[in-house]
Amino acid sequence: MSYEKADVVIAGGGFAGVALALALRQGLGDSFRVVVADPAFAADARPDLRASAIAAAARRMFETLDVWDAVADEAQPILDMVVTDSKLEHAVRPVFLTFAGEVEPGQPFAHMIENAPLTAALVAKARAQGIELRAMAVTGFANEASGISVSLGEDGVSASLLVAADGAKSRVREQADIAIHGWNYGQSAIVTTVAHERAHNGRAEEHFLPAGPFAILPLKGNRSSLVWTETDAEAARIVALPDDQFHGELERRFGLHLGEIAASGPRRAYPLGLFIARAFVADRIALVGDAAHVIHPIAGQGLNMGLRDVAALAEAIVDAARLGLDVGGVDVLERYQRWRRFDTAVMGVATDGLNRLFSNESDVLRLMRDVGLGLVDRMPALKSFFIREAAGVTGEVPKLLRGEAL
Numbered sequence: 074m075s076y077e078k079a080d081v082v083i084a085g086g087g088f089a090g091v092a093l094a095l096a097l098r099q100g101l102g103d104s105f106r107v108v109v110a111d112p113a114f115a116a117d118a119r120p121d122l123r124a125s126a127i128a129a130a131a132r133r134m135f136e137t138l139d140v141w142d143a144v145a146d147e148a149q150p151i152l153d154m155v156v157t158d159s160k161l162e163h164a165v166r167p168v169f170l171t172f173a174g175e176v177e178p179g180q181p182f183a184h185m186i187e188n189a190p191l192t193a194a195l196v197a198k199a200r201a202q203g204i205e206l207r208a209m210a211v212t213g214f215a216n217e218a219s220g221i222s223v224s225l226g227e228d229g230v231s232a233s234l235l236v237a238a239d240g241a242k243s244r245v246r247e248q249a250d251i252a253i254h255g256w257n258y259g260q261s262a263i264v265t266t267v268a269h270e271r272a273h274n275g276r277a278e279e280h281f282l283p284a285g286p287f288a289i290l291p292l293k294g295n296r297s298s299l300v301w302t303e304t305d306a307e308a309a310r311i312v313a314l315p316d317d318q319f320h321g322e323l324e325r326r327f328g329l330h331l332g333e334i335a336a337s338g339p340r341r342a343y344p345l346g347l348f349i350a351r352a353f354v355a356d357r358i359a360l361v362g363d364a365a366h367v368i369h370p371i372a373g374q375g376l377n378m379g380l381r382d383v384a385a386l387a388e389a390i391v392d393a394a395r396l397g398l399d400v401g402g403v404d405v406l407e408r409y410q411r412w413r414r415f416d417t418a419v420m421g422v423a424t425d426g427l428n429r430l431f432s433n434e435s436d437v438l439r440l441m442r443d444v445g446l447g448l449v450d451r452m453p454a455l456k457s458f459f460i461r462e463a464a465g466v467t468g469e470v471p472k473l474l475r476g477e478a479l
């Protein structure tokens with residue numbers, strides 16, 4: 074096989090892979106050759122029904138990469154948030170915690186946007202910039218003395234660095250023999266979009282029900298995205314119900330505070346787990362996004378963490394390239410790993426703890442957590458800290474997430 078030359082090959086053209094390609098193009102121009110490979114570029118893969126809470130820092134990054142304008146009209150700012158903690162049969166769900174939604178005046182801590190238009194906008198921007206998007210899977214790689222040769226089916230590309238942005242079941246991570254630590258929760262998230270009669274006014278709701286969190290997240294118009302946690306078996310049963318019975322199950326949990334509701338479009342159950350890669354780097358390889366970590370969607374942070382990886386790795390690569398250093402060298406990889414691994418472990422532990430605390434039937438535990446939520450609700454400084462954490466503006470924030478170009 075003959076190998077073409079590139080600087081970086083990115084396996085996976087989801088949010089993480091394409092955002093990284095755009096960041097490298099912005100920082101290093103078109104003489105720095107980046108190839109993104111993903112079979113999903115060819116066919117219309119199964120549509121992604123999910124919507125994501127894009128934290129303020131991630132929005133700044135999309136603005137800096139000149140992608141946000143294309144989706145701004147479809148992004149719904151989260152203006153406030155309420156948290157309740159009840160049993161399913163409780164008619165009234167007392168609100169234990171409320172958050173106003175601004176991280177700074179006029180700056181919502183997050184926007185909700187459907188994954189499909191955001192992915193389309195990223196890919197369109199990459200195409201417009203002439204970034205090479207190959208509709209192929211990365212099928213293997215081999216380390217060489219001063220580079221890495223990557224197989225894309227029949228083709229081969231030889232590069233300084235291979236980035237694994239190929240999702241939770243990353244083949245690159247597996248072939249690099251990087252173990253993952255973690256567990257399945259035995260829970261799945263049912264995802265669907267719900268149309269409702271009354272306006273949500275930008276309010277996000279997190280209802281902690283015994284089976285797990287039931288989140289109603291505002292989309293543009295009188296629509297909300299649902300992330301509804303159940304055990305795996307119950308989720309599979311509910312998703313397969315005929316529409317009228319599905320509606321009955323939905324209404325029991327959703328309530329009628331937004332008027333009449335109707336699930337619109339398909340529904341799907343996503344199995345949930347916590348998985349963190351033992352290392353985020355190997356010889357000439359860096360993992361980003363879900364290839365490096367998968368967390369519970371309870372705090373809507375999975376993708377935001379992936380974008381933080383991308384911003385940190387892009388900054389490390391751009392700094393090295395400008396100094397004429399090897400972008401796949403140990404210094405770049407170690408800088409990236411130091412930057413991201415600890416932060417990821419902290420978020421993994423936090424979301425795991427939250428899920429365990431709230432996904433159970435114990436009355437004693439409910440009393441304790443409700444006292445805790447009530448206390449937080451009375452402490453503006455602590456609430457402001459949580460909002461800043463959720464907005465992704467704490468810690469050592471990479472430039473792109475601060476809204477600075479590379």
Ligand SMILES: Cc1cc2nc3c(=O)[nH]c(=O)nc-3n(C[C@H](O)[C@H](O)[C@H](O)COP(=O)(O)OP(=O)(O)OC[C@H]3O[C@@H](n4cnc5c(N)ncnc54)[C@H](O)[C@@H]3O)c2cc1C
Nearest residue numbers: 085087088089125126211239240362363373374375376377
């Ligand atoms: C129910 C649910 C709700 C969520 N809500 C939120 C939220 O509100 N906010 C948030 O921040 N996060 C959220 N997340 C997490 C978020 O969706 C993921 O973290 C994010 O989609 C991961 O993006 P990625 O680019 O890393 O991986 P993916 O989107 O999985 O992309 C991986 C890509 O790699 C490609 N690929 C696979 N194998 C190969 C190969 N061998 N070669 C080349 N390409 C390959 C695939 O085709 C795919 O396109 C949620 C997750 C779930 C399950």
